[in-house]
Amino acid sequence: MIGEAAVRAGCRFYAGYPITPQNELTEYMANAMAPLEDGTFVQAESELAAINMVIGASMAGARAMTSSSSPGISLKQEGISYLAAQELPAVIINTMRGGPGLGNIAPSQGDYFQATRGGGHGDYRTIVLAPASGQELANLTMTAFDYADNYRTPVMILGDGMMGQMMEPVTFPDPVDLQKLSPKPWKLDGADGRPSRVILSLLLDTAKEEEHNWKLARKYETIAREIARADTYMTQDAHLVVIAYGTAARIAKGAIKRVREIGLKVGLFRPVTLWPFPQRAILELSRFVKDFLVFEMSTGQMLEDVKLSLEGRSRVHFYGRPGGIISTPDEIAKVINSLYHRQRLELEEE
Secondary structure: OHHHHHHHOOEEEEEEOOOOOOHHHHHHHHHHHOOOOOOEEEEOOOHHHHHHHHHHHHHOOOEEEEEEOOHHHHHHHHHHHHHHHHOOOEEEEEEEEOOOOOOOOOEOOOOHHHHHOOOOOOOOOOEEEOOOOHHHHHHHHHHHHHHHHHHOOEEEEEEEHHHHHOOOOOOOOOOOOHHHOOOOOOOOOOOOOOOOOOOOOOOOOHHHHHHHHHHHHHHHHHHHHHHOOEEEEOOOOOOEEEEOOHHHHHHHHHHHHHHHHOOOOEEEEEEOEEEOOOHHHHHHHOOOOOEEEEEEOOOOOHHHHHHHHHOOOOEEEEEEOOOOOOOOHHHHHHHHHHHHHHHHHHHHHO
């Protein structure tokens, strides 16, 4: 789904290194790039090599992509920091697996901190998109390339091993016309008849480095205003709202359908952009909802952003399963049922 959407989005350069559970994407891109006259596929010798090849392709103006899973993304972080500093567009796919360390190849959401805090060194941010279905995998891949070009920044699509292995019907958007994409006047394409261009991230003059950092900070403020996004489900009358993303949100939605059948007023808030985090939307919801349950396939990482967003205006509860354990809708329904009745009882006592 990601591979086909990437090709339709105009991706013409892919470099990666094998790691489970995202190898199907690497295999797909090898086949998809082959018949394209301007397509390039490289199975690099390492994750470090792959991300640096993406830097080079992006400098030359190509829509470029790489993919990996958890520990492989860790190895790419220096290159992602370079992309941010050089203001180069690129799309990075992280299909999360159990960790820390090598962990296992089971689905997990333990890379939230790494993705949303930049992950590498220095003051920078990375746009992070969190699809929850096959259709969104396709749609957000197309969106990722647009965001990367529009804001000249790396964009990460954060999924997990379950999304990396599932099959669903998808309607793909029409391919973009590469000739109609906005020009990139900064790209390195030969200096015949014009002054030469330089793209670098080494600024030894501290005043210039500070100026560049503030420039990036202003860009991130603009991104935060313009693209923060979330979806809601049955929150209009909810007394309790579950906050989850990706696969966890799909599980939570199944649980909410079950507890709604027994009369519990529960809804779902699903961040689609993990960075920028949809803080204002959660804050608006807190005007009517006083209890939120954060559900993650981790020990609790998005939990921090939820608490920061709510500014103490509502109670925040947490339930998580780390290390590759996948909760069932019935399991989450029991957690919701217990918490819901406990909170309703406490409110009645107050």
